[in-house]
Amino acid sequence: MSAKRILQFLPYVVGALLVWALVGCGGAGAGGAAGGQVALKIAWPKASSSRYIPPYSHSLSFSLYSLDTNAAPLNLVINRPSDLPLIQTVNFRGPIPAGRYTLQGLAKVGFNGLGDTVAKAQVGLVNVPVSGTATVGLTLATTLYSIDLEDMPLNMMVGGSQQLVVQVLDQDHNQLFLPDGALTWSLLFGGNSVSLTDTGFVTATAAGSARVRVSEVGAGLYSEGDIAVTASGIRHLSRQNALPLPLFVKPNSRPSSKKH
Numbered sequence: 001m002s003a004k005r006i007l008q009f010l011p012y013v014v015g016a017l018l019v020w021a022l023v024g025c026g027g028a029g030a031g032g033a034a035g036g037q038v039a040l041k042i043a044w045p046k047a048s049s050s051r052y053i054p055p056y057s058h059s060l061s062f063s064l065y066s067l068d069t070n071a072a073p074l075n076l077v078i079n080r081p082s083d084l085p086l087i088q089t090v091n092f093r094g095p096i097p098a099g100r101y102t103l104q105g106l107a108k109v110g111f112n113g114l115g116d117t118v119a120k121a122q123v124g125l126v127n128v129p130v131s132g133t134a135t136v137g138l139t140l141a142t143t144l145y146s147i148d149l150e151d152m153p154l155n156m157m158v159g160g161s162q163q164l165v166v167q168v169l170d171q172d173h174n175q176l177f178l179p180d181g182a183l184t185w186s187l188l189f190g191g192n193s194v195s196l197t198d199t200g201f202v203t204a205t206a207a208g209s210a211r212v213r214v215s216e217v218g219a220g221l222y223s224e225g226d227i228a229v230t231a232s233g234i235r236h237l238s239r240q241n242a243l244p245l246p247l248f249v250k251p252n253s254r255p256s257s258k259k260h
Contacts, residue, residue, distance in 0.1 A: 039091045040062060040092075042060065054142070058079065058110055058115075059078060059108045059114070060078045060105060060107055060113075061075070061076075061108055062075070063103075065104070066100070067099070068099040069099070099127075100125060100128075101125075101126040102125065102126065103123040103126050105120065106120050115177075116176045118144065120143055144219040147168050147215070148223055149165075149224065150165045150167055151165060153226040155227075156202075156227060156228070158230070158231050161203040164225075168216075182216065183200070183214050184198075184216070184217060185198055185212070186214075186215075187213075188210075190208060190227065193207065193229045194212075200214060208229055209227065209229065210226070212225050
């Protein structure tokens with residue numbers, strides 16, 4: 001069985017809201033216009049819980065774009081806290097001129113907004129009022145689109161071992177490089193023939209067959225592949241395919257002197 005790719009892109013991450021954008025009143029902004037504040041309230045979950053932010057995402061990057069002016073976007077980057085779970089509130093640097101804005105959020109693999117994007121969200125319209133407070137919901141959706149377990153089916157000899165390779169693509173078919181621990185590895189059957197680590201390193205222990213699954217549970221994606229394990233690499237040759245034996249002459253033998 002060749003590697004099986006399962007495409008089950010989820011347009012949302014299961015659960016309630018991840019980020020609340022709190023838009024409140026403030027002082028005067030650019031050009032003398034009254035300005036407000038935009039605060040983000042972030043619910044960081046534990047890695048083992050049902051999550052809204054992927055556990056291998058180490059930072060969130062937010063951008064606030066004005067729909068009324070050509071001003072540069074306001075940016076805010078939040079690194080994952082070390083103590084989870086945590087409800088964290090952070091603010092864009094303000095005051096922010098009253099008006100219409102678009103809010104974009106990206107979950108990044110690395111710290112400080114670096115690395116591949118593994119989840120994203122966008123709110124098309126955020127009204128920053130002159131006074132008062134508006135609340136906008138923002139739910140991140142996974143960017144992972146497909147997972148492929150490569151080099152399947154795989155043939156191995158007893159005692160052999162190797163690292164299994166996975167290719168992860170986003171919606172634009174760009175390859176994503178996820179950190180260790182981002183994927184979940186499991187054996188569907190064949191535990192008597194192979195052993196599998198939580199990083200996808202497989203070792204052949206006995207003749208037989210096995211099936212491996214690698215998945216990203218939060219994105220609803222997985223891929224499977226079959227492994228066949230043989231006991232020996234020695235081939236048994238039939239008499240027809242056997243190599244001829246070498247011909248040799250005894251040391252004390254003499255050539256025949258018989259004339260023809």
